[in-house]
Amino acid sequence: xxxxxxxxxxxxxxxxxxxxxxxxxxxxxxxxxxxxxxxxxxxxxxxxxxxxxxxxxxxxxxxxxxxxxxxxxxxxxxxxxxxxxxxxxxxxxxxxxxxxxxxxxxxxxxxxxxxxxxxxxxxxxxxxxxxxxxxxxxxxxxxxxxxxxxxxxxxxxxxxxxxxxxxxxxxxxxxxxxxxxxxxxxxxxxxxxxxxxxxxxxxxxxxxxxxxxxxxxxxxxxxxxxxxxxxxxxxxxxxxxxxxxxxxxxxxxxxxxxxxxxxxxxxxxxxxxxxxxxxxxxxxxxxxxxxxxxxxxxxxxxxxxxxxxxxxxxxxxxxxxxxxxxxxxxxxxxxxxxxxxxxxxxxxxxxxxxxxxxxxxxxxxxxxxxxxxxxxxxxxxxxxxxxxxxxxxxxxxxxxxx
Amino acid sequence: xxxxxxxxxxxxxxxxxxxxxxxxxxxxxxxxxxxxxxxxxxxxxxxxxxxxxxxxxxxxxxxxxxxxxxxxxxxxxxxxxxxxxxxxxxxxxxxxxxxxxxxxxxxxxxxxxxxxxxxxxxxxxxxxxxxxxxxxxxxxxxxxxxxxxxxxxxxxxxxxxxxxxxxxxxxxxxxxxxxxxxxxxxxxxxxxxxxxxxxxxxxxxxxxxxxxxxxxxxxxxxxxxxxxxxxxxxxxxxxxxxxxxxxxxxxxxxxxxxxxxxxxxxxxxxxxxxxxxxxxxxxxxxxxxxxxxxxxxxxxxxxxxxxxxxxxxxxxxxxxxxxxxxxxxxxxxxxxxxxxxxxxxxxxxxxxxxxxxxxxxxxxxxxx
Numbered sequence: 140x141x142x143x144x145x146x147x148x149x150x151x152x153x154x155x156x157x158x159x160x161x162x163x164x165x166x167x168x169x170x171x172x173x174x175x176x177x178x179x180x181x182x183x184x185x186x187x188x189x190x191x192x193x194x195x196x197x198x199x200x201x202x203x204x205x206x207x208x209x210x211x212x213x214x215x216x217x218x219x220x221x222x223x224x225x226x227x228x229x230x231x232x233x234x235x236x237x238x239x240x241x242x243x244x245x246x247x248x249x250x251x252x253x254x255x256x257x258x259x260x261x262x263x264x265x266x267x268x269x270x271x272x273x274x275x276x277x278x279x280x281x282x283x284x285x286x287x288x289x290x291x292x293x294x295x296x297x298x299x300x301x302x303x304x305x306x307x308x309x310x311x312x313x314x315x316x317x318x319x320x321x322x323x324x325x326x327x328x329x330x331x332x333x334x335x336x337x338x339x340x341x342x343x344x345x346x347x348x349x350x351x352x353x354x355x356x357x358x359x360x361x362x363x364x365x366x367x368x369x370x371x372x373x374x375x376x377x378x379x380x381x382x383x384x385x386x387x388x389x390x391x392x393x394x395x396x397x398x399x400x401x402x403x404x405x406x407x408x409x410x411x412x413x414x415x416x417x418x419x420x421x422x423x424x425x426x427x428x429x430x431x432x433x434x435x436x437x438x439x440x441x442x443x444x445x446x447x448x449x450x451x452x453x454x455x456x457x458x459x460x461x462x463x464x465x466x467x468x469x470x471x472x473x474x475x476x477x478x479x480x481x482x483x484x485x486x487x488x489x490x491x492x493x494x495x496x497x498x499x500x501x502x503x504x505x506x507x508x509x510x511x512x513x514x515x516x517x518x519x520x521x522x523x524x525x526x527x528x529x530x531x532x533x534x535x536x537x538x539x540x541x
Numbered sequence: 542x543x544x545x546x547x548x549x550x551x552x553x554x555x556x557x558x559x560x561x562x563x564x565x566x567x568x569x570x571x572x573x574x575x576x577x578x579x580x581x582x583x584x585x586x587x588x589x590x591x592x593x594x595x596x597x598x599x600x601x602x603x604x605x606x607x608x609x610x611x612x613x614x615x616x617x618x619x620x621x622x623x624x625x626x627x628x629x630x631x632x633x634x635x636x637x638x639x640x641x642x643x644x645x646x647x648x649x650x651x652x653x654x655x656x657x658x659x660x661x662x663x664x665x666x667x668x669x670x671x672x673x674x675x676x677x678x679x680x681x682x683x684x685x686x687x688x689x690x691x692x693x694x695x696x697x698x699x700x701x702x703x704x705x706x707x708x709x710x711x712x713x714x715x716x717x718x719x720x721x722x723x724x725x726x727x728x729x730x731x732x733x734x735x736x737x738x739x740x741x742x743x744x745x746x747x748x749x750x751x752x753x754x755x756x757x758x759x760x761x762x763x764x765x766x767x768x769x770x771x772x773x774x775x776x777x778x779x780x781x782x783x784x785x786x787x788x789x790x791x792x793x794x795x796x797x798x799x800x801x802x803x804x805x806x807x808x809x810x811x812x813x814x815x816x817x818x819x820x821x822x823x824x825x826x827x828x829x830x831x832x833x834x835x836x837x838x839x840x841x842x843x844x845x846x847x848x849x850x851x852x853x854x855x856x857x858x859x860x861x862x863x864x865x866x867x868x869x870x871x872x873x874x875x876x877x878x879x880x881x882x883x884x885x886x887x888x889x890x891x892x893x894x895x896x897x898x899x900x901x902x903x904x905x906x907x908x909x
Contacts, residue, residue, distance in 0.1 A: 148577060154570040154774065162564060169557050169743050174549040179843070179852045181543065211607030211745065214763040214773035230649075247763030247772065254762050258622075350774060355564065357607065357745040357776040372760060373614045374646050375639030384639065385610035386549065386736075388744030462574060471575040 146469035147515045151351075151508025152300055152328060152448060153473055158353040158509070161397040165355060168390035175387055176378065188389040192396035199403045200347065200362055201336035208361045208379045209387045209395075213327040213348035214247040215372070216361040217294075219383065220323040220344045221251050223369030224292040225261060228321070231368070235291040237262045239282055241274045241306070242491035243299050248325055249487070252294075261291070271436040272304035272492045280314050287318035295322070297329035297345075301475045301488045301504055302435040303448030305329070312341040321367060327351055327359075331402055331508075332410055332445050337362050344369075347399070349391070353509055354398030358391035405509070413507050414439050414446035416516055420505055421449050423520040428527050430454050434492075434502065449505045452494075456501045456530035464526045470519055473504045542896060544853040546739070546828060547688055547716060547887035552782075553741035559785040560743075563778035571775050572766060581777045588777075588784035595787055596733070596750055597724045604749045604770045605780050609715040609736030611760075612749035613639035613682075615771070616711040616732040619757035620680045621647050624709075627679035631708075633657045633665055633694075634872035640682050640713055641868075657683070662821035663692035663873050667702045674706045681710050685717035685733075689856040689869045689885060690820030691829025693721065700729040709755060715739055715747075719790035720797055720826055731755055737779065740786040746779030796890040800827040803892060810901045814908045819870060819883065828892070831856075831885040833875065834908065839883045845907040846884075851900055853886045 148156075173185030190204070197204040210216050221238065228235045238252050242265050255261035266279045274295055283290060293315050298305045308324050315322045321343035326335055330347045337345055344367065348359035361382075363369060369382060376384040402409075417439075424431050432452040436444040453461060458474035465472055475486040485499035494502075505519070543551070563584060569577025571585045586600070593600040606612045617640055621630055632644045634656040644654045655673050659665050665683060674681075681703045686693045696712055703710040711732035714723065718735045725733060732755070737746040751757065751770070763772030807830050808818055816832040834842055839855040846853060856867045866880035886900070 146576065150570075150573060150575065150577070153573050153578075154568060156566075156568045157564060165564070165743075166557075169552050172543060172549060172551040174545075177545060177548050177854060179545065179847055179854065181545070181852060182548070211611070211776075212773050215607070215761050217763065218761045218772075245763070246765065250762035250765075250772065258758070355778070356774050357779055373611055373639075374642035375610050375613065375637060377638070384614075384642070385608050386738065386744050388738070390743050391745045459574075466575040469576070471569075471573070471577050473573065473575075 146471065147518045148471045148510070149505045149507060149515065149519060150471045150473045151511070152504065152506035154350050154356065155353055155508040156510055157355065157394070158398050158401050160401060161354050161394045164397045165390045165394040168393050171389075173389065175389060176376070185389040189387055189392050192392040195396040196360060196399055199399050200345070201338050202362045203365070205365055205380070206337070206362050208363055208382045209392055210359055210361060210379070210383050211357055212350070212359040213325070213346050216346040216348070216359050217245070217247040217325055218251045219361050219369070219372045220346060220363070221248060221292060221294055222255060222372060223382070224321055224323065224344065224367070225255055225259065226370035227368040228291040230370075234289050236260055237264055237286070237289045238291055239264045239266060239279065239293040241266045241268060241295050243268050243272055243488045244294065244296055245300055245325055245327070248294055248296070268491055270493055272299050272302040272488065273436070274306050274311065276307060276310050276314065279311065283314055283318060283320070287320065290318070290320045293320055293322045295324055297324045297326040297335070298333065298445050299488060300328045301486055302450050302492070303328070303445035304436055305333070305442060305444055307442070308342065309340055316341065328445065330399070332406065332447060333441065334406070343367050349395035349398055352398045352402045355391055355394040358388070358395045360395075409509060410446050413511065416507055416511055416513060417446055417449050419513065420516045420519065423516065424451055424523065427520050427524050428453065447507045450502060451505070452498050452502045453527055453530070454498070454501060455534055456527055457534055458500055458502050460530040460533050461503055461526060464529055465519070465522065468522050468526070470522060473506070474502065475504055542851045542899065544851060544886045544888050544900070546889050547885065548854055549738050549744070550741050550889060552743050553786060553789060555789060556741050556782045556785045560778040560782040563781055571777055572764065585775055585777050585780050588780040591784040592748065592787055595723060595791060597726050598750055599753060601768065602750055602753050604751055604767055605775060606747045606749055606771060607745055608738070608747040609713070609734055610639040612734035612736070612747045613637065613713050614643045615749050615760050616734055616751070617643040617680065617682055618647060618760060620709050620711065620732065620755060621652055622650070622758040623756040624679040627677040628652045629655065629675050629678045631655045631657055631670065631673050631678055631681045633659060633683045635659050635663055635687055635869040636682065636684055637688055637713055637715065640684070644682065659872055661874050663687055663690050663869070664821055664824060665694055665699065667695065667698045670699055670702050674703070674708060678706060678708045681708055682713065684713040685721060686826050687820065687869060688716045689867055689883070690831045690873070691716070691826035692820045693717070693824040693826060696728050696730065704729065716826060718787070719793070720828065725750060737783040737786060740783070740790055742779065742782040742786045746776055746783050748783065793890055797827045800890060800892065803894070803897060804828065804830050807886070807897050807901070811904060814904055816908070819873070819875070828888050829885070831883065833870070833879050834882045834884060835879060837882050837908070839881055842882075842884050842907060846903055849903045851903055853884060855883050856885055
């Protein structure tokens with residue numbers, strides 16, 4: 140097995156290490172047996188763990204336990220939300236075939252929506268964003284008003300994964316409520332740093348996943364109002380109030396609940412701590428690479444941006460080259476979403492925000508997390524000037540030879 | 542004494558140990574293009590290669606899923622939805638709900654589903670499949686071994702019949718995996734579903750083997766992981782665990798014969814108490830002994846056994862708590878009352894003569 144040298148991990152938005160407490164809870168559960176659907180003692184015990192985890196997660200998200208539907212992660216939850224709502228709403232009324240979604244959604248929504256358009260006669264209506272990556276409410280309002288009766292669902296992420304821009308979720312809900320259109324929000328990135336009051340926000344459905352919060356990969360939840368009809372994606376067995384069949388692992392959900400609980404408990408101190416680190420990183424970059432451009436909303440906090448993400452354009456550099464050079468020095472960053480990393484095309488999020496092709500390709504996302512330290516930030520700043528110089532030189536060579 | 546291994550098996554120590562580093566220090570996302578990501582990707586590819594070797598297939602033909610239910614759904618819906626020309630499916634009447642319900646869900650898209658009848662022991666004859674096939678049958682889905690009564694289907698023969706009709710063949714091997722030959726060329730199937738937690742991994746991981754020549758529609762769209770076949774951050778620890786568990790089970794080969802002997806002895810002694818065997822006597826999983834107890838309620842037998850520390854079930858865990866009799870037993874011709882007296886014992890290779898004697902003694906008291 141390859142040993143990783145002591146390194147600087149600044150890619151927490153892709154995935155983050157688990158809380159030791161979550162690992163411990165899972166370890167205990169691993170050693171026990173029981174199918175939560177079985178009626179005997181082992182099954183009942185597993186079921187109790189699942190239900191207690193569900194209650195804790197619901198409490199931390201401002202939802203009722205019966206609204207928490209466990210599934211394999213954020214991607215599945217987003218697929219279930221948008222396809223499930225589309226199918227159910229359209230079978231109730233065939234006129235409802237329009238899906239409204241923002242131009243900066245994660246691929247886990249963009250792709251299922253595109254699939255609905257290609258295979259299920261959905262019409263996609265994309266709402267544009269402003270230069271900071273925030274959904275334009277005026278455009279959304281106009282799109283709804285053009286024909287409220289044909290909208291199957293609206294989806295808007297709570298905070299963007301590349302830029303960290305926080306979306307006006309409450310306002311979107313307000314716009315939709317008048318027409319009783321269900322609103323879903325992908326809160327995968329927001330969950331780590333914002334208070335997600337599901338009931339208070341008035342959302343109809345919301346996605347969260349464990350592994351972005353220091354929980355295990357392989358479990359997430361769709362929080363969905365009970366009254367709302369949604370067509371399942373996975374059938375058979377009828378678990379999770381028939382919305383999601385399949386055996387739910389007690390260890391996974393217990394790890395998820397522990398991670399979310401710790402995340403929320405620590406939010407009031409970890410938010411400011413990580414924001415201070417991020418600001419140290421941003422100010423440092425402005426100092427050591429003066430030509431760098433800091434993207435997104437300059438202000439942090441509710442209504443602005445997440446405290447843990449910095450998105451920076453390095454003019455004249457290829458993001459991929461920067462990523463590789465930093466990686467060689469033991470610093471892990473990203474050019475955007477991990478799911479798309481390595482795919483040589485500019486991010487749809489940046490293009491939607493009005494970035495040119497070169498700027499979109501010459502950008503990096505730095506994302507901090509619960510294990511980040513000032514030393515991590517300082518190590519990056521120490522390496523960055525030379526790395527940028529090399530990336531620029533490589534870029535120049537490439538543009539001359541091509 | 543835990544005799545409900547068909548519902549779920551305890552995670553194995555070796556499996557947990559193999560998973561451990563991927564839950565702790567090596568936590569990278571395999572889609573990330575830096576060292577943490579690369580290390581995770583190597584482990585994922587390695588797990589995939591090991592599993593592919595065991596199934597005798599190409600690594601690209603293994604799709605990791607969240608479990609058996611997702612794998613079955615992906616096979617049934619994914620294959621059918623990609624075949625817009627042929628809109629007929631055949632499933633056996635005794636499939637797991639993951640296959641049955643997935644197939645019936647397709648009816649809303651204009652697909653027609655035939656449920657193939659089974660014999661009294663749950664067996665499906667190649668002749669009956671041949672008769673049910675239509676020119677527009679896109680998929681046949683028949684489980685390798687039944688989860689309730691342990692009946693093993695003649696999969697190679699059935700798959701051969703489907704192939705002659707140019708129809709794809711999927712098998713739910715969730716119960717068979719770990720006991721029966723999983724070599725895909727021997728079986729001649731185009732798709733095969735496996736669940737980890739029946740083999741000794743924690744819950745939350747499974748896989749679908751899918752023939753590369755097959756066109757199919759993914760169920761979960763997004764980041765394009767696993768060549769777009771199944772989006773979502775890959776569960777590296779789960780994949781490593783599944784590869785380890787399958788490897789361990791392959792080493793159990795010789796245990797199957799010993800266990801079958803023990804199973805037959807157990808069946809013989811329980812029958813002597815007035816119980817009736819369900820499922821086939823010979824084409825049967827080595828670890829399954831299932832019965833009906835005429836004149837009794839299955840629930841009460843379970844409760845009495847539990848009081849003596851013996852844990853088993855009436856059948857599928859997924860249907861537990863429902864008053865409906867098992868669809869498997871009714872399809873095999875049992876009437877409702879008799880079907881409701883079902884008790885299933887499923888063990889693993891640690892089952893012994895002593896354990897057998899203990900269960901029989903308990904049953905003797907209960908049935909006496």
